Amino acid sequence: MDEAVVVALGCNLPGAYTSREVLLESALDALPGVGLNVIARSGWWTSAAWPDPSGPGYLNGVAIVETSLSPQATLEALHGVEARFGRARGELNAARTLDLDLIAHGRIVTTEGLVLPHPRGHERLFVMGPLAEIAPDWRHPTIGETASDLARTAQVGRDASRTGLP
Template sequence: MIVALGCNLAGAYTSRAALLEAALNALPAEGLEVVARSGWWRSAAWPDPKGPEYLNGVALVRTALPPAETLAALHRIEARFGRARGEANAARTLDLDLVAHGRSVLAGDLVVPHPRAHERLFVMGPLAELAPDWTHPASGRTARQMAATATVGRDAQPYEHR
């Protein structure tokens, strides 16, 4: 399973990186075992680049939970980190997206794989770093290929701590 993590507000944490590390550490309590994770990537806010910069990454996760329960667990973690859902694309303390759940392809209330992840370099870049040969269950394209053709967040790049 692949989970994308992102934020552009640090909330109660000293930095966005500290918040994302804490979010990774919160996954196991919800039955989501982190097997591997990418480095953090930075990118301008989207669609309005005047907003606070984002920090993003991905984690490979093992779970026995089905997709809908996995998404509910991710939403519970977001809420614990102060995520308030409201305006689309608003600044946020934590965004956890279910990018893929095994080889599942679902349509309906829950769409898996994530319907827009393949367009986003701030998701596909970290995924290509972590698992370049991972293939999308529906398109058959690799993470590396999708990173090369992503159209959203083209400014995304690995984040180096200063």
Template sequence: MIVALGSNLPGPYTSREALLEAALTALPDVGLTLTTRSTWWSSAAWPDPAGPEYLNGVALVTTDLSPVETLAALHTIEARFGRARGEANAPRTLDLDLIAHGRTVLDGDLVLPHPRAHDRLFVMGPLAELASAWVHPVNGEPAFRLAANASVGRDARSIAKV
């Protein structure tokens, strides 16, 4: 299972990196086991680059939870870290996106794989670090090619800290 993490507001933490590291340690509390994670990637806020910069990464996790239960678990962690849902693409303390749940394809209230992740370098770049040959279950493209062709967040760069 693939989870994307992002933050552009540190909340009560000393930095966005500290907040994201704490979010990773909270995964087991909701039934998710971290297998591996990417470096952190920095990029301008999107769609308004005047906002605070984002720090993003990807985690590979395992779980016995269903896709819907997994998304609910991720929302539980977001709430714990002060995520307030409101305006789309607004600055936020923590954003946890379920990118893929195995090879599951869903097109309902929950869409899997994530409908826009394949076009975001700040998701596909970190994923390509971990699993460059991962193949998108709908478009059939590997992560390394999706990263190379992503059109959103083209300024995203690894800050190479793990």
């Protein structure tokens, strides 16, 4: 599991969909079409908007995918899915219809435009909580701690909690 390709999904606006859950389920369904085959997925977690909690709350989850794509091609595929779902990149931390973050790709990568593992993913309960749900023993490639340990110590999104949905 340490070699897993980990993708975090999140949104706080449903866009053209009836709910955030429907949007994220649809995004999960779109991943195989871009070469990212979902082999495990967490349930959905809710959390307040960050860094400004007065914004619409987030729904988040994590998927572990299999792919033959390189890390850079995986990131490009994720950005393509975001665009298809109405994501417009602009203001940092703005409300969004879909956010797909590449958290890990089985190795350490440091290039212009891509750093893996994700440099802040381990700090976020809304990432580590869902990851610990499906891969509690996944070990962070640079820190060495498990997803379960990181979920217990995450400082961002401490209000994140599992919903009753999938």
